[in-house]
Amino acid sequence: xxxxxxxxxxxxxxxxxxxxxxxxxxxxxxxxxxxxxxxxxxxxxxxxxxxxxxxxxxxxxxxxxxxxxxxxxxxxxxxxxxxxxxxxxxxxxxxxxxxxxxxxxxxxxxxxxxxxxxxxxxxxxxxxxxxxxxxxxxxxxxxxxxxxxxxxxxxxxxxxxxxxxxxxxxxxxxxxxxxxxxxxxxxxxxxxxxxxxxxxxxxxxxxxxxxxxxxxxxxxxxxxxxxxxxxxxxxxxxxxxxxxxxxxxxxxxxxxxxxxxxxxxxxxxxxxxxxxxxxxxxxxxxxxxxxxxxxxxxxxxxxxxxxxxxxxxxxxxxxxxxxxxxxxxxxxxxxxxxxxxxxxxxxxxxxxxxxxxxxxxxxxxxxxxxxxxxxxxxxxxxxxxxxxxxxxxxxxxxxxxxxxxxxxxxxxxxxxxxxxxxxxxxxxxxxxxxxxxxxxxxxxxxxxxxxxxxxxxxxxxxxxxxxxxxxxxxxxxxxxxxxxxxxxxxxxxxxxxxxxxxxxxxxxxxxxxxxxxxxxxxxxxxxxxxxxxxxxxxxxxxxxxxxxxxxxxxxxxxxxxxxxxxxxxxxxxxxxxxxxxxx
Numbered sequence: 236x237x238x239x240x241x242x243x244x245x246x247x248x249x250x251x252x253x254x255x256x257x258x259x260x261x262x263x264x265x266x267x268x269x270x271x272x273x274x275x276x277x278x279x280x281x282x283x284x285x286x287x288x289x290x291x292x293x294x295x296x297x298x299x300x301x302x303x304x305x306x307x308x309x310x311x312x313x314x315x316x317x318x319x320x321x322x323x324x325x326x327x328x329x330x331x332x333x334x335x336x337x338x339x340x341x342x343x344x345x346x347x348x349x350x351x352x353x354x355x356x357x358x359x360x361x362x363x364x365x366x367x368x369x370x371x372x373x374x375x376x377x378x379x380x381x382x383x384x385x386x387x388x389x390x391x392x393x394x395x396x397x398x399x400x401x402x403x404x405x406x407x408x409x410x411x412x413x414x415x416x417x418x419x420x421x422x423x424x425x426x427x428x429x430x431x432x433x434x435x436x437x438x439x440x441x442x443x444x445x446x447x448x449x450x451x452x453x454x455x456x457x458x459x460x461x462x463x464x465x466x467x468x469x470x471x472x473x474x475x476x477x478x479x480x481x482x483x484x485x486x487x488x489x490x491x492x493x494x495x496x497x498x499x500x501x502x503x504x505x506x507x508x509x510x511x512x513x514x515x516x517x518x519x520x521x522x523x524x525x526x527x528x529x530x531x532x533x534x535x536x537x538x539x540x541x542x543x544x545x546x547x548x549x550x551x552x553x554x555x556x557x558x559x560x561x562x563x564x565x566x567x568x569x570x571x572x573x574x575x576x577x578x579x580x581x582x583x584x585x586x587x588x589x590x591x592x593x594x595x596x597x598x599x600x601x602x603x604x605x606x607x608x609x610x611x612x613x614x615x616x617x618x619x620x621x622x623x624x625x626x627x628x629x630x631x632x633x634x635x636x637x638x639x640x641x642x643x644x645x646x647x648x649x650x651x652x653x654x655x656x657x658x659x660x661x662x663x664x665x666x667x668x669x670x671x672x673x674x675x676x677x678x679x680x681x682x683x684x685x686x687x688x689x690x691x692x693x694x695x696x697x698x699x700x701x702x703x704x705x706x707x708x709x710x711x712x713x714x715x716x717x718x719x720x721x722x723x724x725x726x727x728x729x730x731x732x733x734x735x736x737x738x739x740x741x742x743x744x745x746x747x748x749x750x751x752x753x754x755x756x757x758x759x760x761x762x763x764x765x766x767x768x769x770x771x772x773x774x775x776x777x778x779x780x781x782x783x784x785x786x787x788x789x790x791x792x793x794x795x796x797x798x799x800x801x802x803x804x805x806x807x808x809x810x811x812x813x814x815x816x817x818x
Contacts, residue, residue, distance in 0.1 A: 261745070
């Protein structure tokens with residue numbers, strides 16, 4: 236794996252030296268053993284990257300693999316048949332400002348590059364960022380800072396009203412984010428106080444019962460006079476006292492072996508050996524060192540036996556002490572069974588009950604205190620909600636104007652687009668605002684919710700308009716669109732292509748399309764093809780030259796039969812796109 240990481244780093248450095256990147260971009264995608272892909276590798280460029288190919292060739296798998304690499308869900312059957320694993324690798328080049336955003340994840344960074352790999356095996360995944368193992372959750376967090384992926388069905392989310400306020404907040408996040416953090420914290424405190432009031436609200440008879448019950452529990456714990464760590468000490472003492480006979484017998488056996496009360500004991504044997512060595516040393520001075528060692532052994536053994544004898548005299552079964560320890564342990568275990576599994580938890584329970592008892596005895600004072608706290612927090616919540624609402628309304632006016640302009644660019648010629656604000660009758664962690672986009676696409680029609688007037692094609696264009704506005708106001712520089720052209724054709728398709736090209740001037744855009752009008756706008760054009768040898772199927776991706784791009788446009792225009800007329804039409808379409816991009 237280290238070698239693989241080094242190879243990826245080398246490739247990434249090559250890409251960086253070859254291009255002068257102006258934004259954060261996805262440089263390279265490498266996929267192995269995923270679905271019908273054996274192995275593909277593609278180098279993406281800045282600007283508008285277009286991916287085309289026949290239906291079923293595997294275009295969406297390419298985009299799906301990027302999502303998988305960034306923590307998306309993946310099923311076991313996505314591993315290519317006959318393979319033991321699937322692998323997806325991404326290389327990103329980041330500007331210095333973006334690397335600062337990622338510092339909180341403790342990612343080792345070199346030359347501003349992020350290298351992400353995810354290896355999928357049956358039952359487990361291995362995710363790495365710049366060679367460091369990370370969790371799926373962490374991978375998703377990092378991915379959210381690098382890429383905005385718009386899937387085939389994401390535009391359907393516009394049908395849900397709650398999504399609309401999220402879009403507005405994303406547009407105004409620079410001003411809204413600090414206030415929303417305070418708002419969420421205030422709402423949490425507010426609801427906590429509400430729950431305390433609800434839990435505390437009882438009638439007089441129930442209050443007296445609670446007081447009586449709490450007093451009983453407090454007195455029972457208080458009478459025990461528990462000490463920290465007492466149960467552990469008692470358990471050790473109980474173990475010792477209950478096994479006193481076995482301890483005594485064992486020590487007696489040891490003393491018989493090591494003592495000096497029998498001719499076969501270690502003490503007697505070492506002493507005899509020491510005396511013999513002492514006499515022998517008279518004839519050889521070189522034995523003095525050995526004699527010293529043996530004398531030390533005799534002294535140690537003597538000290539050991541003295542302490543052992545003393546310990547044996549002290550160890551006896553004191554029935555009264557044993558019963559006292561046993562009784563104390565029974566008391567503590569009984570309290571544990573009722574109030575907590577440890578003495579610390581029992582003491583915590585005791586403290587909580589003392590506080591509860593004080594509240595119930597001074598019930599009116601406590602309730603009044605909570606009500607004052609609630610009123611104070613509600614005022615804070617109201618002020619924050621009002622500030623957030625004012626910013627939302629200001630930003631909402633800006634946003635709907637920008638989205639309306641973008642919709643006109645996308646061939647909604649007589650469109651009316653607004654954000655309908657309503658004030659909720661309650662607070663939420665998001666304030667008290669309820670907002671919904673409303674639209675009229677034809678003159679004379681009333682403004683209505685998106686869910687009541689928009690077709691699939693209209694929704695995709697509305698989402699593209701929103702994305703184009705957010706892209707100019709967002710730190711994410713890489714945008715991926717998987718078939719944003721659903722339900723679009725003719726002049727509208729041309730308008731969509733121009734909008735994508737416009738976004739591509741300041742962002743890296745990767746887009747899958749079936750429409751030649753959009754494909755013609757490509758700054759970089761890739762074709763995905765599927766081949767089969769009768770037993771296996773494989774998908775490949777290839778970067779197209781200008782001639783290759785024209786030929787692919789001709790295929791998209793003419794279908795199975797590509798004539799000179801179709802080729803000329805493709806060339807004209809490509810020339811028109813080039814002229815359009817100059818303005």
